[in-house]
Amino acid sequence: xxxxxxxxxxxxxxxxxxxxxxxxxxxxxxxxxxxxxxxxxxxxxxxxxxxxxxxxxxxxxxxxxxxxxxxxxxxxxxxxxxxxxxxxxxxxxxxxxxxxxxxxxxxxxxxxxxxxxxxxxxxxxxxxxxxxxxxxxxxxxxxxxxxxxxxxxxxxxxxxxxxxxxxxxxxxxxxxxxxxxxxxxxxxxxxxxxxxxxxxxxxxxxxxxxxxxxxxxxxxxxxxxxxxxxxxxxxxxxxxxxxxxxxxxxxxxxxxxxxxxxxxxxxxxxxxxxxxxxxxxxxxxxxxxxxxxxxxxxxxxxxxxxxxxxxxxxxxxxxxxxxxxxxxxxxxxxxxxxxxxxxxx
Numbered sequence: 135x136x137x138x139x140x141x142x143x144x145x146x147x148x149x150x151x152x153x154x155x156x157x158x159x160x161x162x163x164x165x166x167x168x169x170x171x172x173x174x175x176x177x178x179x180x181x182x183x184x185x186x187x188x189x190x191x192x193x194x195x196x197x198x199x200x201x202x203x204x205x206x207x208x209x210x211x212x213x214x215x216x217x218x219x220x221x222x223x224x225x226x227x228x229x230x231x232x233x234x235x236x237x238x239x240x241x242x243x244x245x246x247x248x249x250x251x252x253x254x255x256x257x258x259x260x261x262x263x264x265x266x267x268x269x270x271x272x273x274x275x276x277x278x279x280x281x282x283x284x285x286x287x288x289x290x291x292x293x294x295x296x297x298x299x300x301x302x303x304x305x306x307x308x309x310x311x312x313x314x315x316x317x318x319x320x321x322x323x324x325x326x327x328x329x330x331x332x333x334x335x336x337x338x339x340x341x342x343x344x345x346x347x348x349x350x351x352x353x354x355x356x357x358x359x360x361x362x363x364x365x366x367x368x369x370x371x372x373x374x375x376x377x378x379x380x381x382x383x384x385x386x387x388x389x390x391x392x393x394x395x396x397x398x399x400x401x402x403x404x405x406x407x408x409x410x411x412x413x414x415x416x417x418x419x420x421x422x423x424x425x426x427x428x429x430x431x432x433x434x435x436x437x438x439x440x441x442x443x444x445x446x447x448x449x450x451x452x453x454x455x456x457x458x459x460x461x462x463x464x465x466x467x468x469x470x471x472x473x474x475x476x477x478x479x
Contacts, residue, residue, distance in 0.1 A: 171448040178202040178457040197473040200235030206251035238316040242287030267333035269324035277326040290344035299351040306355030315360030322367040338370030362388035379408040390419035396446040419455030427464035440472040
């Protein structure tokens with residue numbers, strides 16, 4: 135299909151999903167109807183272990199099956215082959231003692247210029263070409279004034295990939311079948327639009343192939359637990375994202391991503407149709423992240439309720455898993471009462 139055809143298809147899908155969003159969120163009486171699909175609910179705590187241990191409302195809400203907890207590569211490998219999984223063991227023991235399950239979120243990226251999530255040895259040894267590269271936010275099509283907004287592990291670099299896959303093997307050896315799932319950090323990276331900001335060895339094709347290779351390595355290490363790729367956007371556009379989803383379905387890799395945003399056309403034209411198409415073939419999931427609870431429908435000026443977010447995720451996108459963040463006041467004032475009142479998600 136030519137570029138014009140692909141563009142028209144994306145627009146058609148976006149319009150279709152936009153209509154589904156407006157129609158599917160509420161009944162004719164203006165109240166959301168109950169979702170028809172059962173969803174597994176998890177609370178996303180990030181790396182806030184203190185909050186996890188003190189989250190009485192989470193522990194006492196049966197609708198929450200478990201917690202999604204973040205761990206950085208640097209935390210898990212503190213020197214070359216010096217693996218430290220103590221935090222995972224501690225969290226797993228704590229959650230299991232309270233009848234909850236653990237879902238691991240693995241991170242090799244950051245959204246802060248001051249923090250790098252890959253081990254220090256990758257940064258120091260020239261073999262790894264720096265180990266990590268800057269992510270940029272560019273607000274113009276020419277990348278004239280990029281802003282440094284974080285760091286990404288060189289996941290496309292064969293030398294770095296070798297180390298990454300070895301870590302996956304070590305994690306799987308201890309935790310496969312003991313945790314419910316594990317997901318990679320999102321596929322979207324900040325490399326600009328022109329190629330001026332591309333790091334060493336990066337091309338759209340090389341990056342696409344690396345994302346696919348890495349998710350397959352994760353699944354190989356976790357044949358029993360769910361292995362999920364967070365594929366929200368891809369450098370180069372929709373065709374590269376489609377390639378990731380096709381490979382995921384062929385390899386029994388779960389698909390999902392950050393941000394449950396029913397009103398955003400960019401999400402509706404990119405990952406959302408691909409997630410829905412994957413439903414029933416591989417497990418699917420999305421995270422309700424900071425800012426999602428308060429996202430406003432530009433047409434009505436209103437934001438979605440918890441019930442509407444759930445209905446959109448369950449019935450329109452056919453999600454198996456939703457990871458709810460703890461952003462206040464929405465978490466305590468809206469999510470907890472809703473989950474306690476609606477025991478079937």
